[in-house]
Amino acid sequence: MRQGTARGIPHGTARGTVRGTVRATVRGARLYPAVAAGGFRRYATYGTATAAGVFTNTVFGFVLAYTYVALWDERPGLGGYDQAQALTFVWVSQSLLAAGALIGGGFQEEMQERIRTGDIAVDLYRPADLQMWWLAADLGRAGFQLLGRGVVPLLAGALAFQLALPADPLRWLLFLVSVVLALLVSFGVRYLLGLAAFWLMDGAGINLVAVVVTVFFSGMLLPLTVFPGGFGEFVRVLPWSAMIQVPLDVLMGVHSGAGGAVRALAFQSVWALVLLGAGRLLQSAATRKVVVQGG
Amino acid sequence: MGGDALIELEGVEKVFDVRRRTGLMRREKRQVRAVDGISFEVARGEVVGYIGPNGAGKSTTIKMLTGILTPSGGRLRVAGIDPARERMRLAHRIGVVFGQRTTLWWDLPLKDSYGLMRRMYRIPRARFEENLERCVDRLDLAELLDVPVRQLSLGQRMRGDIAAALLHDPDVLYLDEPTIGLDVVSKAKVRAFLRQLNAELGTTVLLTTHDLQDIEQLCERVMVIDQGRLMYDGALAGLHSMGEGGGERTLVVDLERELPEISVEGARVVKVDGPRQWLAFPAGASAAPLVAEVAARYPLLDLSVREPDIEDVIARMYERGQG
Ligand SMILES: Nc1ncnc2c1ncn2[C@@H]1O[C@H](COP(=O)(O)OP(=O)(O)O)[C@@H](O)[C@H]1O
Ligand SMILES: [Mg+2]
Numbered sequence: 309m310r311q312g313t314a315r316g317i318p319h320g321t322a323r324g325t326v327r328g329t330v331r332a333t334v335r336g337a338r339l340y341p342a343v344a345a346g347g348f349r350r351y352a353t354y355g356t357a358t359a360a361g362v363f364t365n366t367v368f369g370f371v372l373a374y375t376y377v378a379l380w381d382e383r384p385g386l387g388g389y390d391q392a393q394a395l396t397f398v399w400v401s402q403s404l405l406a407a408g409a410l411i412g413g414g415f416q417e418e419m420q421e422r423i424r425t426g427d428i429a430v431d432l433y434r435p436a437d438l439q440m441w442w443l444a445a446d447l448g449r450a451g452f453q454l455l456g457r458g459v460v461p462l463l464a465g466a467l468a469f470q471l472a473l474p475a476d477p478l479r480w481l482l483f484l485v486s487v488v489l490a491l492l493v494s495f496g497v498r499y500l501l502g503l504a505a506f507w508l509m510d511g512a513g514i515n516l517v518a519v520v521v522t523v524f525f526s527g528m529l530l531p532l533t534v535f536p537g538g539f540g541e542f543v544r545v546l547p548w549s550a551m552i553q554v555p556l557d558v559l560m561g562v563h564s565g566a567g568g569a570v571r572a573l574a575f576q577s578v579w580a581l582v583l584l585g586a587g588r589l590l591q592s593a594a595t596r597k598v599v600v601q602g603g
Numbered sequence: 604m605g606g607d608a609l610i611e612l613e614g615v616e617k618v619f620d621v622r623r624r625t626g627l628m629r630r631e632k633r634q635v636r637a638v639d640g641i642s643f644e645v646a647r648g649e650v651v652g653y654i655g656p657n658g659a660g661k662s663t664t665i666k667m668l669t670g671i672l673t674p675s676g677g678r679l680r681v682a683g684i685d686p687a688r689e690r691m692r693l694a695h696r697i698g699v700v701f702g703q704r705t706t707l708w709w710d711l712p713l714k715d716s717y718g719l720m721r722r723m724y725r726i727p728r729a730r731f732e733e734n735l736e737r738c739v740d741r742l743d744l745a746e747l748l749d750v751p752v753r754q755l756s757l758g759q760r761m762r763g764d765i766a767a768a769l770l771h772d773p774d775v776l777y778l779d780e781p782t783i784g785l786d787v788v789s790k791a792k793v794r795a796f797l798r799q800l801n802a803e804l805g806t807t808v809l810l811t812t813h814d815l816q817d818i819e820q821l822c823e824r825v826m827v828i829d830q831g832r833l834m835y836d837g838a839l840a841g842l843h844s845m846g847e848g849g850g851e852r853t854l855v856v857d858l859e860r861e862l863p864e865i866s867v868e869g870a871r872v873v874k875v876d877g878p879r880q881w882l883a884f885p886a887g888a889s890a891a892p893l894v895a896e897v898a899a900r901y902p903l904l905d906l907s908v909r910e911p912d913i914e915d916v917i918a919r920m921y922e923r924g925q926g
Binding site for chain 1 (some may be wrong): 619620661666669670671672673690691694697699704705706710711715718719722723724751771831846925
């Protein structure tokens with residue numbers, strides 16, 4: 309009797325899985341935008357947190373701005389920027405900081421917590437791709453924080469200081485593309501950190517290291533062009549520079565000509581692809597580990 | 604049965620490697636046989652209780668049935684699908700509720716999660732609305748739809764999770780401890796809902812629980828698992844008779860003041876704590892005459908009857924098995 313039923317049961321075929329993937333991708337066309345919209349709405353519900361964030365970014369912006377003024381008075385043209393450009397650097401990076409979750413506050417702590425508690429099991433039996441899901445949710449969050457936490461500090465900075473913001477709408481468009489790529493790169497790095505929780509007992513340690521690295525290597529504290537020689541070259545090709553330094557150079561038109569901007573976007577795209585690809589590999593290793601060892 | 608089995612397990616095993624630090628550099632490798640050769644079949648439309656003490660292997664079994672854990676050995680099919688190999692395909696056929704976890708989006712209104720489910724499972728709009736309406740109606744969710752999930756009580760959240768697991772018309776619903784920590788009203792709602800679901804849609808239900816009342820009110824069939832092995836598979840009545848002799852209920856009485864041990868026929872005092880006393884009596888006997896006698900002879904303030912919990916019944920079962 310048992311054998312009878314056994315023979316009647318089709319085994320999973322490779323073709324079935326491929327079909328499944330295709331179907332999942334088509335389905336994704338409607339699922340993930342909805343996930344992103346959810347990510348946006350979710351952060352929109354935290355009014356006080358947003359206000360507090362805006363306040364912090366603005367205060368921090370002023371502190372940095374006055375420091376930069378002193379620094380650039382002393383060393384005009386430092387890092388290849390004049391004072392207005394240096395101040396633009398300060399205020400635009402304060403506007404991007406929350407959206408890129410550069411000093412935390414994105415999905416990664418939440419993901420690590422889900423892994424630690426085993427809640428990640430719930431995410432695994434659902435017919436959705438883990439990376440796409442988190443990416444969509446994070447882009448939704450970033451979209452909200454770009455507006456909710458980006459606009460006010462930039463306006464405050466523009467009112468209080470002379471900034472080097474471009475008038476050319478094309479430049480702004482390129483900047484927007486560059487920001488989206490910056491968000492992808494930032495997600496790519498943070499997704500790897502999130503997945504690390506499958507192997508580490510506690511994510512707090514690497515999160516802290518990641519914040520320190522990001523603060524220094526993205527250009528958030530000082531433009532990366534300030535760093536001299538080989539070390540400067542090195543930090544400028546790391547993925548973190550794609551998060552702040554590159555979008556700002558695109559905005560201010562530091563790269564000469566259209567080719568310069570395209571090269572800058574290509575640099576970001578390559579890092580985005582590499583990191584997202586690495587995330588997929590690590591994700592399948594993590595899934596295998598869960599499925600075999602139970603997390 | 605044969606061809607009608609929706610769930611089939613044959614000698615299924617799950618062995619976990621557990622590494623433990625025993626010294627600074629030394630590590631000890633140990634194996635835990637969480638599921639140790641289990642075979643059973645569940646036919647379409649059955650409601651089966653899967654019970655056993657903590658660490659027995661219940662959740663591990665459910666995880667293998669969803670495909671999020673691969674068996675270390677044996678053969679397993681759900682709706683003809685090998686769960687671990689085709690997890691995504693299986694997902695469309697099953698609904699899963701883990702009592703202590705949620706599939707709902709924490710910060711968003713309940714209804715937003717349902718919208719995501721519709722897209723994730725590609726549920727046709729009309730079908731989705733019909734299913735949602737039924738769930739909302741029967742699980743009393745109407746007032747909760749606009750409430751962020753984080754503001755729901757445990758019972759409300761659980762009802763919300765059960766609805767989420769059913770919108771895509773799964774053939775089978777797995778529930779891992781769906782009533783744990785729930786208030787009495789929520790428990791009753793959940794049970795009534797599951798009964799109706801099974802009666803009307805024929806959904807197969809496999810649930811783990813610690814609450815004997817869940818089993819009594821829902822399941823014609825019970826499976827008992829201990830240390831990864833199936834100890835019993837059959838009707839609930841049979842389980843009771845296996846536990847008989849020790850299967851006792853408890854009458855908890857609150858007296859007006861501290862008194863010596865109550866002495867009534869058919870019951871014995873097992874515990875005294877100030878004015879409160881616990882009386883054990885056979886599970887098969889009626890509590891009514893006992894209550895009447897206590898009330899007539901003692902200054903009674905309040906009383907309640909406690910059912911034997913499953914751990915108890917099972918413990919007796921093993922005692923008898925070994926004796
Ligand atoms: N991922 C895991 N790694 C190691 N041991 C595990 C893992 N999951 C469960 N176990 C062990 O397997 C046994 C069965 O666990 P479980 O299925 O959760 O029991 P139940 O749900 O019946 O309480 C327990 O001894 C538990 O400690
Ligand atoms: Mg369990």
